Amino acid sequence: MTEQLPTTFNPAEIEARWYQHWEEKGLFRPERPDAEPFTIVNPPPNVTGSLHIGHALDNTLQDIVVRYERLRGKDALWVVGTDHAGIATQMVVERQLEERQDKRTNYSREEFVDKVWEWKAESGGTITGQLRRLGCSMDWSREQFTMDEHFTKAVLKTFVDLYNDGLIYRDKRLVNWDPKLKTAISDLEVESQNIPGHFWHFKYPLEDGVTLPDGRDYIEVATTRPETMLADMAVAVHPSDERYASVVGKHVVLPITGRKVPIITDEHADPELGSGAVKITPGHDFNDFEVGKRAGIAAGEMLNMLDGDANVCQTADGLVPEEYLGLHRFKRDGVSGARELVVQRLKEQGFLIPHITKTKKGETQELDAEPRTIATPFGDRGGVVIEPWLTDQWYVDAEKLAQKPIQQVKDGTIEIVPQSWEKTFFNWMENIQPWCISRQLWWGHRIPAWFGPKVGKDQKKASPVKINLRADSPPGQIKISTVEPSERVAFVAMTEAEAIAQAKEYYPDNFDVGVGEHDVGVPDMVRLIRDPDVLDTWFSSALWPFATLGWPNESDLLEKHFPNDLLISGFDILFFWDARMMMMGQYNMGKAPWPKLYLHGLVRAADGAKMSKSKGNVVDPLGLIDEYGADALRFFMAAMESQGRDIKMDNERVKGYRNFATKLWNATRFCQSNGIGASSTLAAPEARLAANQWIIGEVQQTVEALDAAMADLRFDAAANTIYQFTWSKFCDWYLELIKPVFAEGASETAATETREVAGWALDQIFVMLHPFMPFITEELWHAQGALNGPENGNPRSEYPIITAKWPNPRANVSKPxxxxxxxxxxxxxxxxxxxxxxxxxxxxxxxxxxxxxxxxxxxxxxxxxxxxxxxxxxxxxxxxxxxxxxxxxxxxxxxxxxxxxxxxxxxxxxxxxxxxxxxxxxxxxxxxxxxxxxxxxxxxxxxxxxxxxxxxxxxxxxxxxxxxxxxxxxx
RNA sequence: GGGCGUAUAGCUCAGUGGUAGAGCACUGUAUUGACAUUGCAGGGGUCGGAAGUUCAACUCUUCCUACGCCCA
The missing domain is CATH 1.10.287.380 (Valyl-tRNA synthetase, C-terminal domain)
Structure with a gap:
C-alpha cells in the first residue's frame, strides 16, 4: 500500500487484511516483559453461539480499553475463549438428533459426549471468527475453553476444596426442576412470567363430624394448582385466625385420595387471602416446603406425586387413584392432565365452590374458578413451567462465600461502575440462597464424587453380608445404583484413585473397593459409582479470571495478570457470572478478581423493544459490518455507551460514523496531495506559525480530554472528543487555515513547518482514534508512513499503529x-x-x-x-x-x-x-x-x-x- | 408488594447550582482540486408536573405522573 490512496474508502477491502496482519505478527500481545500489565478477560461466549449485537457492544468496549492500554505501553492481555455452555450446547446437539428422528438416549453417554465434541469442532469457530471481524485484539494464541484439560483440573480442585471446607454439600430439598430438560436448574435460571390462570376454591371436609363455629363441616381452601392436592399433607391457617382456632389440631379427609391430614397453624397462611386456609403440599411448592419443615415433616417424608417428566406417579402412601397415574401435571398439547381431572372429579363430588361473577350485561354467571394472573416460573432454556421437585442435589454455601465480596464492594476494593448497580448487588448478595450446582446432563464437568453405600459404625467390623443394603444385590457385592440416595456416602476427590483410597479407609478392612456397575464373581467388594451429574456451567466460568491463566498451577503469567484490571460485562450476568467470579476469586486466590467492574446495558431495537428471535427484531452485527464497516459499528457502540442506559439501535447513526471514517480518509488524501506524510517524532514539532501552534494546542487538549474520559470509562465522551477534534477542528478549520501555505509563491519555510505539523497532528488523530476505529487508522497510518518512510530515516513507519505510542505532545504553544x-x-x-x-x-x-x-x-x-x-x-x-x-x-x-x-x-x-x-x-x-x-x-x-x-x-x-x-x- | 432506573430540540441522546449542547432529521444556500458519505448558515427546547432549599434550580430535596427493568 503505497503511492496513492483510492478516492473512496472501502472498509471491507482493508479489514480482513489488517486483522490477519495483526494476528499473524502476534501484535495483539507484543513481547513486553518489563511493562506494567493490563489484563481483561473476555466473558466467554457459548462455544456454539454466534455474534449478536450485545457481544458487539461488550467486545467493542473491551477492545477500546485494551487497545488504549496497549498504546500506552502496557503489557496488555485480553484473555479470550469460549464456554462449553452445558444446557445450551447439549440442547443444540439434541435438537440436531431430533431432526434426524434420533435421540440422545439412543447413545451411551460417551458416544453422545463425543458427538458434542464433534459439533464443537465443527461450529466452535463461528463466534471467534466473528469477533475477529469486529476487530477485537484478543490473545488468540492462548485461546481457552472451559473444558480444556487444565480448566477441568481447576474445576475439580475447586469442587474438592469447597467440599472439604464444608462449602459444598449434598442436600435433599426442593429444586427448580425443568421437566423438559429433565434437570435441576438454579434460581437464576428461572424466569417469572405473569400468565393468565385460575384460582379454584374447594371444600376439604372435616373429619368425624367436626364443624366450624358457623356450622360448616368443611374448610374452604383455594389454589392455583389443584393437581398438587394429590400430595397435600396439611391445611394451614394463621395462628391468630379466630375463625379456625377450634379446629386446629383436628384433621380433614382429602377428597380423591382420602388422606387424613392435620390442620396446622403457620404464619405463611394469609388470613386476607381467600378463606384464610391454605392447602400445604411440601413436596411441590417452595413455601409449603418451609411450612412442612416447620411442622416437623422431614424432607424425606414429604410426599412426591410427580416423576421427572412431571407426570403423576404414585405417592409413598399409595393413595393416588389409578386413573391419575401417568397423566401430565396439567393440560399440554391439547390433552387434559391431572389438574383438569382433579377439578372435574371435585366438581362431580360436590367439593368445588364455584366462582360467582357478573357478566358485562349484569347477568350472574357461575365459573369453576376465578380468573387470575399468576406469576409462573419458567426455565430460561427449556421454556416450560418449572416444577418444584424434591431431589438430592449438590449445593454451594453461597451465603458464606458472598460475605467477602459484599465487604469488598462496600469498602471500595471492588468498584462497580456505574455505582447505581451496587444496591442491586447488595440486595441479591445479602439474600443469597444456596446455589444448586448439579445438573442432570451429560455435557459438562462431571461431578468428582463417587458414591458407595453408607455403613453404620456398628457395621464397620461386620461381615460383607451385613452391609448388603438391598436384597437384590448378591451377597458380598454392593451395587450403589440400587442404594437409596439417603443411604449413600460420597467420596469426593480429584481422581478415581483418590476416591477409592478414601473408600478403603471408610469400609471394613476385609473389603476391596472398585468402581463400576457390574461385578461378576468378586466377593467382598464394594462397587463405587461416580455421580452421573455435571456441574452448572457457571461453576466453571466463575474460575475464568485465573483458570485461564493456568491456575491451579503457579506461573509467571498468573502472577503477573491476576488480579485482572477490569471486568466489562452486561448487567444481565451480574449475578450469573460477575458475583460468582468474586466469590471464587476470593475463595481460590484470596483476592478480588478485579478492582473494577463496568456494567453496560442492553442493545435494544430502534423502537426500544428488547431484541429477540421470537419478535424477529434482531439486528445482526455482521450485516452492519458488511454495510458500514467494523470501524463505524464500533464507533457507534462507543459513542452511544453512556453509563447506566441501554442503547437503542440506530442505523442512521452507524452510517454517520461511516461518513466520519470517509471524512478522515479524504483529509488524509488531501494531506498527501500536499506532501504531508508521517511524523517522525512523538513530541510536537517546533512551530512558529500561529495555525500550527493552534492545532498543536488543540491536540494537547484533546489528548487530555480523551485520557480523562477513558479514566472514567466514559466511552461516549471519549468518542465524541476525538470525533469533534477530527472533524470540527482539524478538517473544518486547520486544513482550511493551512491551504494558503501551499499556494504558489508562498514561503517554503512555512510550507515545510506546516507539513511537519500537519503530518504530526494527523498521526495523533490516528493513534487517538485507533482504539475506536482500528482498521482505517492502521491503513492510513501506513499510507502516511509510505510518504515519509524509512528511506528518510523516519523510524515511525517501521511499526504498525496497533503498537504505536500514545500521544505525548509536550508542546509549549504561545497564547497569543x-x-x-x-x-x-x-x-x-x-x-x-x-x-x-x-x-x-x-x-x-x-x-x-x-x-x-x-x-x-x-x-x-x-x-x-x-x-x-x-x-x-x-x-x-x-x-x-x-x-x-x-x-x-x-x-x-x-x-x-x-x-x-x-x-x-x-x-x-x-x-x-x-x-x-x-x-x-x-x-x-x-x-x-x-x-x-x-x-x-x-x-x-x-x-x-x-x-x-x-x-x-x-x-x-x-x-x-x-x-x-x-x-x-x-x- | 419491595427495589432500581429513566423523563432535556421532531428523533436518539450528552450535560452543569449561574437562564442549555451533539448527531440525525428539517430550512436556506454553495459546486472547476481532500471530501455531496461534502461545505457554510439557520430554525427549533417554559429541560415530565407540583412544592421546597438557595441570592440563583434543568441541576439538590420531597411528593406526584408516565414508561422501563429487576426481585417477591
Whole structure:
C-alpha cells in the first residue's frame, strides 16, 4: 500500500487484511516483559453461539480499553475463549438428533459426549471468527475453553476444596426442576412470567363430624394448582385466625385420595387471602416446603406425586387413584392432565365452590374458578413451567462465600461502575440462597464424587453380608445404583484413585473397593459409582479470571495478570457470572478478581423493544459490518455507551460514523496531495506559525480530554472528543487555515513547518482514534508512513499503529498564537453569518475597515492576512475609519469591523439584522442588570459569579450601545 | 408488594447550582482540486408536573405522573 490512496474508502477491502496482519505478527500481545500489565478477560461466549449485537457492544468496549492500554505501553492481555455452555450446547446437539428422528438416549453417554465434541469442532469457530471481524485484539494464541484439560483440573480442585471446607454439600430439598430438560436448574435460571390462570376454591371436609363455629363441616381452601392436592399433607391457617382456632389440631379427609391430614397453624397462611386456609403440599411448592419443615415433616417424608417428566406417579402412601397415574401435571398439547381431572372429579363430588361473577350485561354467571394472573416460573432454556421437585442435589454455601465480596464492594476494593448497580448487588448478595450446582446432563464437568453405600459404625467390623443394603444385590457385592440416595456416602476427590483410597479407609478392612456397575464373581467388594451429574456451567466460568491463566498451577503469567484490571460485562450476568467470579476469586486466590467492574446495558431495537428471535427484531452485527464497516459499528457502540442506559439501535447513526471514517480518509488524501506524510517524532514539532501552534494546542487538549474520559470509562465522551477534534477542528478549520501555505509563491519555510505539523497532528488523530476505529487508522497510518518512510530515516513507519505510542505532545504553544487563530475563526464565522442573513453571496470578497484595532487584531491581520482573506473573504482590511455611507458591522472579540455595503445590499435588511442583535443584547444586559442590582446576589454569590456577571453586563451594554450607534448611522 | 432506573430540540441522546449542547432529521444556500458519505448558515427546547432549599434550580430535596427493568 503505497503511492496513492483510492478516492473512496472501502472498509471491507482493508479489514480482513489488517486483522490477519495483526494476528499473524502476534501484535495483539507484543513481547513486553518489563511493562506494567493490563489484563481483561473476555466473558466467554457459548462455544456454539454466534455474534449478536450485545457481544458487539461488550467486545467493542473491551477492545477500546485494551487497545488504549496497549498504546500506552502496557503489557496488555485480553484473555479470550469460549464456554462449553452445558444446557445450551447439549440442547443444540439434541435438537440436531431430533431432526434426524434420533435421540440422545439412543447413545451411551460417551458416544453422545463425543458427538458434542464433534459439533464443537465443527461450529466452535463461528463466534471467534466473528469477533475477529469486529476487530477485537484478543490473545488468540492462548485461546481457552472451559473444558480444556487444565480448566477441568481447576474445576475439580475447586469442587474438592469447597467440599472439604464444608462449602459444598449434598442436600435433599426442593429444586427448580425443568421437566423438559429433565434437570435441576438454579434460581437464576428461572424466569417469572405473569400468565393468565385460575384460582379454584374447594371444600376439604372435616373429619368425624367436626364443624366450624358457623356450622360448616368443611374448610374452604383455594389454589392455583389443584393437581398438587394429590400430595397435600396439611391445611394451614394463621395462628391468630379466630375463625379456625377450634379446629386446629383436628384433621380433614382429602377428597380423591382420602388422606387424613392435620390442620396446622403457620404464619405463611394469609388470613386476607381467600378463606384464610391454605392447602400445604411440601413436596411441590417452595413455601409449603418451609411450612412442612416447620411442622416437623422431614424432607424425606414429604410426599412426591410427580416423576421427572412431571407426570403423576404414585405417592409413598399409595393413595393416588389409578386413573391419575401417568397423566401430565396439567393440560399440554391439547390433552387434559391431572389438574383438569382433579377439578372435574371435585366438581362431580360436590367439593368445588364455584366462582360467582357478573357478566358485562349484569347477568350472574357461575365459573369453576376465578380468573387470575399468576406469576409462573419458567426455565430460561427449556421454556416450560418449572416444577418444584424434591431431589438430592449438590449445593454451594453461597451465603458464606458472598460475605467477602459484599465487604469488598462496600469498602471500595471492588468498584462497580456505574455505582447505581451496587444496591442491586447488595440486595441479591445479602439474600443469597444456596446455589444448586448439579445438573442432570451429560455435557459438562462431571461431578468428582463417587458414591458407595453408607455403613453404620456398628457395621464397620461386620461381615460383607451385613452391609448388603438391598436384597437384590448378591451377597458380598454392593451395587450403589440400587442404594437409596439417603443411604449413600460420597467420596469426593480429584481422581478415581483418590476416591477409592478414601473408600478403603471408610469400609471394613476385609473389603476391596472398585468402581463400576457390574461385578461378576468378586466377593467382598464394594462397587463405587461416580455421580452421573455435571456441574452448572457457571461453576466453571466463575474460575475464568485465573483458570485461564493456568491456575491451579503457579506461573509467571498468573502472577503477573491476576488480579485482572477490569471486568466489562452486561448487567444481565451480574449475578450469573460477575458475583460468582468474586466469590471464587476470593475463595481460590484470596483476592478480588478485579478492582473494577463496568456494567453496560442492553442493545435494544430502534423502537426500544428488547431484541429477540421470537419478535424477529434482531439486528445482526455482521450485516452492519458488511454495510458500514467494523470501524463505524464500533464507533457507534462507543459513542452511544453512556453509563447506566441501554442503547437503542440506530442505523442512521452507524452510517454517520461511516461518513466520519470517509471524512478522515479524504483529509488524509488531501494531506498527501500536499506532501504531508508521517511524523517522525512523538513530541510536537517546533512551530512558529500561529495555525500550527493552534492545532498543536488543540491536540494537547484533546489528548487530555480523551485520557480523562477513558479514566472514567466514559466511552461516549471519549468518542465524541476525538470525533469533534477530527472533524470540527482539524478538517473544518486547520486544513482550511493551512491551504494558503501551499499556494504558489508562498514561503517554503512555512510550507515545510506546516507539513511537519500537519503530518504530526494527523498521526495523533490516528493513534487517538485507533482504539475506536482500528482498521482505517492502521491503513492510513501506513499510507502516511509510505510518504515519509524509512528511506528518510523516519523510524515511525517501521511499526504498525496497533503498537504505536500514545500521544505525548509536550508542546509549549504561545497564547497569543492560539488566540489569534481563535480570533480568525470567530471573525470568519461572524462574517459568514452576517452575509447569509443579508443574502450576500458567500464567496463575495468584501473590503473591511477596522477603526480601532486591538493589539491582537492588528498583529493577526499582519501575520495571517492570507487566512483572513481566504476564510473570512475580507480584502483588503484597512486599519482606519470607513468612508461614510451604508455599512454592516461585524465583530471579532472586541474588534468591530465596518464593511461598506453600498450597492451590495438593501440597507433595510442590515437594519433588521442589527435590530435583532440589539434586542438580544438588551435582553441579556437587562437580565444581568437585575441580578447585579440584587444585593443578595452581590453579597452571597460566589465572587467569580459576580465578576462574570459584571463582565457580561459590560460586554452586553457596550454591544447594545454599539449596535444602537450603528443603527443610527444607517438612518 | 419491595427495589432500581429513566423523563432535556421532531428523533436518539450528552450535560452543569449561574437562564442549555451533539448527531440525525428539517430550512436556506454553495459546486472547476481532500471530501455531496461534502461545505457554510439557520430554525427549533417554559429541560415530565407540583412544592421546597438557595441570592440563583434543568441541576439538590420531597411528593406526584408516565414508561422501563429487576426481585417477591
Amino acid at each position: 498564537a492560539t488566540d489569534a487563530i481563535d480570533w480568525v475563526i470567530e471573525l470568519t464565522s461572524n462574517v459568514r453569518s452576517a452575509k447569509n442573513e443579508l443574502g450576500i453571496a458567500p464567496g463575495a470578497k468584501l473590503a473591511a475597515f477596522l477603526p480601532s484595532a486591538s493589539e491582537l487584531a492588528s498583529s493577526t491581520i499582519e501575520r495571517s492576512s492570507a487566512a483572513i482573506e481566504r476564510l473570512a473573504r475580507l480584502t483588503p482590511v484597512t486599519l482606519g475609519e470607513a468612508p461614510d455611507g451604508p455599512a454592516m458591522q461585524v465583530t471579532a472579540g472586541g474588534d468591530v469591523f465596518v464593511i461598506p455595503l453600498e450597492g451590495i445590499i438593501d440597507i433595510a435588511e442590515e437594519k433588521a439584522r442589527l435590530k435583532k442583535a440589539l434586542e438580544a443584547s438588551q435582553k441579556e444586559a437587562k437580565s444581568l442588570e437585575g441580578r447585579l442590582g440584587n444585593a443578595n446576589f452581590v453579597e452571597r454569590a460566589k465572587p467569580e459569579a459576580v465578576e462574570k456577571a459584571k463582565a457580561d453586563f459590560a460586554h452586553h451594554s457596550a454591544e447594545a450601545e454599539r449596535l444602537t450607534a450603528a443603527l443610527a448611522r444607517l438612518g
